[in-house]
Structures are given as structure tokens and as C-alpha cells.
Amino acid sequence: MNDIGTHATPRRARRNSTGPDLTACVRAATAAPSLHNSQPWRFRIGPRGVDVHADPRRQLDVLDPAGRELLISVGAALFTLRLAIRGAGYLSHTTLLPDPTDPDLVARVTVRRAMAPTPAAEALVAAIPHRHTNRWPFARSVVPADVVERLVDAARREGATLTVAGAVSRNAILSLSQEADRALRAKGRYRAELARWTSPHRGRRDGVPSTAIGPWDAMEIVPIRDFGLLQPHRGRAVAQFEPYPTIMVLATDGDTRPHWVNAGQALQRVLLTATWLNLATTPISQPVEMPAIRRMLTDSRTGSRAQMVLRVGYGRPAAATPRRSLTEVLLPADDEES
Structure with missing residues (x-):
């Protein structure tokens, strides 16, 4: 895989003998x-x-x-x-x-x-x-077709496909997502795992803080993950979400480890393109976390495999989540290990 491709023409190269930081x-x-x-x-x-x-x-x-x-x-x-x-x-x-x-x-x-x-x-x-990631209600505005095409093109540039769900497909995907969410919440080990990644801890640099969780959908249309709350309706704000969300499915033409890595690259290119276009985004992963439901999202004509479901629209600014320090993610150079 080579360099990041774009439509625009690059300006004259800047010479820097030291290389990038x-x-x-x-x-x-x-x-x-x-x-x-x-x-x-x-x-x-x-x-x-x-x-x-x-x-x-x-x-x-x-x-x-x-x-x-x-x-x-x-x-x-x-x-x-x-x-x-x-x-x-x-x-x-x-x-x-x-x-x-x-x-x-x-x-x-x-x-x-x-x-x-x-x-x-x-x-x-x-x-x-x-x-x-924006887990708040979006405006009821329609995402313009030319904007959607930019997102589709972003996925294509990283070897993936991004498909906008029509009205019937959208309702089916949301129904499957709700079904997956309920099935996951019924598992005690799942709830325990969620709790580990949302437990408050001073100075914690990973996990999902309460400021990033967002409210529960009053109409239960959009499956916003409950993050370990055993009673989703208690202790959590409730809000009216958009009744007809824009739903997109990111897929690859295979389901091997390289396909998964490329799906992540395509996902990030799509999300950054959406951010550039002032769109809010919510990855919805519950339906692709349940193998039986994920198989329902497979395109039988092409064999493409769904890797992520995205909700896209215009929304309020979302809170940032913490990041680990460089000292926690940098491995020693090869010469330091010898």
C-alpha cells in the first residue's frame, strides 16, 4: 500500500533532509x-x-x-x-x-x-x-447526495465499500442492531467487560468517560450502547433522536486479517472526511459483533462482508475521550533491546 491519494494536485515539494517528526x-x-x-x-x-x-x-x-x-x-x-x-x-x-x-x-x-x-x-x-464519536441526537436534516458521495469515495480509496441504506434497509439494519444490543446486554460477561471500560478512575487515559456516553434514545430507534448500565433507562438522560437516521454500511470483499486492517483504514478515512465536512458520526458495531446478525448484512451477490455500521448526520459537538501517553504506546527501538 502506497501513499495517501487525493484529488488535488500537490504543491512543490518541501525539502527537509531530516525527515518527518x-x-x-x-x-x-x-x-x-x-x-x-x-x-x-x-x-x-x-x-x-x-x-x-x-x-x-x-x-x-x-x-x-x-x-x-x-x-x-x-x-x-x-x-x-x-x-x-x-x-x-x-x-x-x-x-x-x-x-x-x-x-x-x-x-x-x-x-x-x-x-x-x-x-x-x-x-x-x-x-x-x-x-x-458522537452519541447525541442529530438534526433531522438530510445529508446531501454530493456529501454522501465524498464519504463513499473515501472508503473506496482504501479498498472498501460504503453503502447508504435505503428506507427499507435502514429500518432492517436498525432492527437488527437493536436485536443485537439486547442479546449482548443479556450476557453477564458482556456487561462486566463494558463496566471495566467505563469504570471511573482518576487519571485514566483509556475507556469511555461519562461525558462521551450520550443519552438514551427515547424512541429506541438508534441503538446507543449502554456501557454497562444494567438498567439503561435509569441514571442516564433520555432524548429524542432523529427518527430517520442516515445509516451506512462499511464492507470489504473478504474477511481475513488484512481485510480487517484495511477496513480500519477505510473507516478512519471516512470519519475524517465526515469531520472535514462538518458531519457527526457514530460507529454502530453491535450488529457486526453478533456472528448470526453480521451474516445477515452480507451481500449475497458480491460476498462482501460488513465490517461496521455508521450513523451520519449533523449534530452538536461531541466530547473528546482520553488518550494514553506516548510512553505507554512506544516500544523501544531495536537497538535498545539488544
């Missing part, structure tokens, strides 16, 4: 989304680039026993790293799963020659700190 690029990558803000990634900075690792200690065993969502999260961080390098004025080359003997090494990103970023790439870089 890879520490700053890794810091940007840590702003990527992840399941329950688990941040299951680690990075090793080398002389020519960055190795991106999965952190299996942060895998959610109940929700994600196969590690699919873990690799989607790492893929989102990988795209953000590639984008940050591009924004710093350099091309890069990415090799997925470069070492068969090290399954946790997800990607190797090698910095190549200098080239000034396009305005579109700079816009995506500027969106990185403003992208937040």
Missing part, C-alpha cells in the same frame, strides 16, 4: 477511534519509518474473540499515521503483516521522498483532533 506522527495516530477506546496499538519508531503493532492485552475477549475489531482499530491508527506523515510533507509505503513469525506486527510504514501535501490531505490532517 515521527514521534509527532505517532502522537497523531493515537487519536484514532477504537472499540471502547481500548487503544490496542503500539508503535516502534525506526530510522526509516514506524512499525505498527497490535496490543493483544487490550483485546476485548467477550465482544471480539477473533480480534477483528482490534485489527480494525489498529487499521484506523495506521491510516492516521500514514496521513500524518503525508501532512508532514513526505510520501510513505505501507507493508501489511510483514513478518509471518510476528502476528502482532500489523504494518511497517516506510518514509520515502519529500513531497508537499495536497490541500485535501492537509484538511484531513486538520480534522484529526476534531474527530470524536
Whole structure:
């Protein structure tokens, strides 16, 4: 996989013999989304680039026993790293799963020659700190067709497809999402796992804080995860959500580990593009966390596999979630281990 592609023409390359600030690029990558803000990634900075690792200690065993969502999260961080390098004025080359003997090494990103970023790439870089999962009601405004097409194109550029659900499909997907949410809440181990990622802890730099959870949908149309509350309607605000949300399904043409990583890259490109276009977004993962329901979202004509459901619209600003420090996610350089 090569450099971030854009429609715009790049300006003259800026010459910088020292290369990009890879520490700053890794810091940007840590702003990527992840399941329950688990941040299951680690990075090793080398002389020519960055190795991106999965952190299996942060895998959610109940929700994600196969590690699919873990690799989607790492893929989102990988795209953000590639984008940050591009924004710093350099091309890069990415090799997925470069070492068969090290399954946790997800990607190797090698910095190549200098080239000034396009305005579109700079816009995506500027969106990185403003992208937040929004679990609040959206406006009842329709997302324009040309805006939807930009999101579809963003997914296509990372080898995935993004499909807008029509009225019938939307209702079916929301119904399946509610069914999945109820089935998950009925599992004690699931509720315990959610509680571990939302328990208040002073100075905690991961998990979902109460400020980012959002209210419960009074009409129970949009399945906003309850984050471990045994009684979702108690101790949580209730609000009226939009009755006809814009729902999109992100899919890949296969369901292997590389497909999961690429799904994460496509997801992050879509989310950053949406942020750039002043859209709010909510990844809805419950229907793809239940194998039986996920199979219902498979396109029998093409065999594409659903990787994530997205809710898109115009909403109030969402709160940021905490991030681990660089010292927690940086692995020692190879020469430091010897």
C-alpha cells in the first residue's frame, strides 16, 4: 500500500533532509477511534519509518474473540499515521503483516521522498483532533447526495465499500442492531467487560468517560450502547433522536486479517472526511459483533462482508475521550533491546 491519494494536485515539494517528526506522527495516530477506546496499538519508531503493532492485552475477549475489531482499530491508527506523515510533507509505503513469525506486527510504514501535501490531505490532517464519536441526537436534516458521495469515495480509496441504506434497509439494519444490543446486554460477561471500560478512575487515559456516553434514545430507534448500565433507562438522560437516521454500511470483499486492517483504514478515512465536512458520526458495531446478525448484512451477490455500521448526520459537538501517553504506546527501538 502506497501513499495517501487525493484529488488535488500537490504543491512543490518541501525539502527537509531530516525527515518527518515521527514521534509527532505517532502522537497523531493515537487519536484514532477504537472499540471502547481500548487503544490496542503500539508503535516502534525506526530510522526509516514506524512499525505498527497490535496490543493483544487490550483485546476485548467477550465482544471480539477473533480480534477483528482490534485489527480494525489498529487499521484506523495506521491510516492516521500514514496521513500524518503525508501532512508532514513526505510520501510513505505501507507493508501489511510483514513478518509471518510476528502476528502482532500489523504494518511497517516506510518514509520515502519529500513531497508537499495536497490541500485535501492537509484538511484531513486538520480534522484529526476534531474527530470524536458522537452519541447525541442529530438534526433531522438530510445529508446531501454530493456529501454522501465524498464519504463513499473515501472508503473506496482504501479498498472498501460504503453503502447508504435505503428506507427499507435502514429500518432492517436498525432492527437488527437493536436485536443485537439486547442479546449482548443479556450476557453477564458482556456487561462486566463494558463496566471495566467505563469504570471511573482518576487519571485514566483509556475507556469511555461519562461525558462521551450520550443519552438514551427515547424512541429506541438508534441503538446507543449502554456501557454497562444494567438498567439503561435509569441514571442516564433520555432524548429524542432523529427518527430517520442516515445509516451506512462499511464492507470489504473478504474477511481475513488484512481485510480487517484495511477496513480500519477505510473507516478512519471516512470519519475524517465526515469531520472535514462538518458531519457527526457514530460507529454502530453491535450488529457486526453478533456472528448470526453480521451474516445477515452480507451481500449475497458480491460476498462482501460488513465490517461496521455508521450513523451520519449533523449534530452538536461531541466530547473528546482520553488518550494514553506516548510512553505507554512506544516500544523501544531495536537497538535498545539488544
